Amino acid sequence: KQEVTQIPAALSVPEGENLVLNCSFTDSAIYNLQWFRQDPGKGLTSLLLIQSSQREQTSGRLNASLDKSSGRSTLYIAASQPGDSATYLCAVLPDSGGYQKVTFGTGTKLQVIP
Amino acid sequence: EAQVTQNPRYLITVTGKKLTVTCSQNMNHEYMSWYRQDPGLGLRQIYYSMNVEVTDKGDVPEGYKVSRKEKRNFPLILESPSPNQTSLYFCASSKLAGTGLVGLFFGSGTQLSVL
Numbered sequence: 001k002q003e004v005t006q007i008p009a010a011l012s013v014p015e016g017e018n019l020v021l022n023c024s025f026t027d028s029a030i031y032n033l034q035w036f037r038q039d040p041g042k043g044l045t046s047l048l049l050i051q052s053s054q055r056e057q058t059s060g061r062l063n064a065s066l067d068k069s070s071g072r073s074t075l076y077i078a079a080s081q082p083g084d085s086a087t088y089l090c091a092v093l094p095d096s097g098g099y100q101k102v103t104f105g106t107g108t109k110l111q112v113i114p
Numbered sequence: 115e116a117q118v119t120q121n122p123r124y125l126i127t128v129t130g131k132k133l134t135v136t137c138s139q140n141m142n143h144e145y146m147s148w149y150r151q152d153p154g155l156g157l158r159q160i161y162y163s164m165n166v167e168v169t170d171k172g173d174v175p176e177g178y179k180v181s182r183k184e185k186r187n188f189p190l191i192l193e194s195p196s197p198n199q200t201s202l203y204f205c206a207s208s209k210l211a212g213t214g215l216v217g218l219f220f221g222s223g224t225q226l227s228v229l
Contacts, residue, residue, distance in 0.1 A: 030214075031212075031213065031214025031215060032214060032215065032216070032217060034217055034218060036220075041202075041225075042222075042223070043204065043220050043221065043222045043223050044204065044206075044218075044220040045220075046217065046218070046219070046220075049216075049217040052214075089156075089157065091157075091218065093208075093214055093215040093217070093218070094214065095213050095214045100145060100147075100162055100164060100214075100215060101159055101162070101172055101173070102147065102159055102162075102215070102218065103159075104149075104156050104157040104158075105156065106154075106155075106156035107156060
């Protein structure tokens, strides 16, 4: 059974700092890995999708990397801003044909202090 | 605009009164799924569907039913809701490619309270 862990569970940083969020998974048979952002009481907004054949993906100040062999993905946020405050979730999309159980990490709650 | 639409956004009901939460997508996605989100437990998959008339259990299917009679719709049915089903529910869809999902699109969520 796939298990996904996100460390740290919570993070508080001053504005302008660069930061790294971690996502670890136990089963390397993944198809894609997707990072989401969730504001309190709101839905999930997709940030980045990394295909299993890729090593990293970039969008603006965000960069996500994927290392299947070690079971890790990292989300790098450059020059953090108060508007980045949210919970960040990673989701492992399996490479399993007809069996498509998606597993989420429990998230990292980020607070960026002005 | 590509979207996943869930209704209602908020729902308060009483124990045992059957309810349906609707989910519809306009992207012709083969895959649709339901999740519940609870504090400290994260997002857990309830049911998923690979295509019309094809559904399968996720991690927490007890107390829920689904059906996929049309490609665009995937309703979640609670035939006899109980207070432990109070939660935030999300529907998501994705295109299938080869042996995996291309990427999930989420609805805005349904906050359900069962009294």
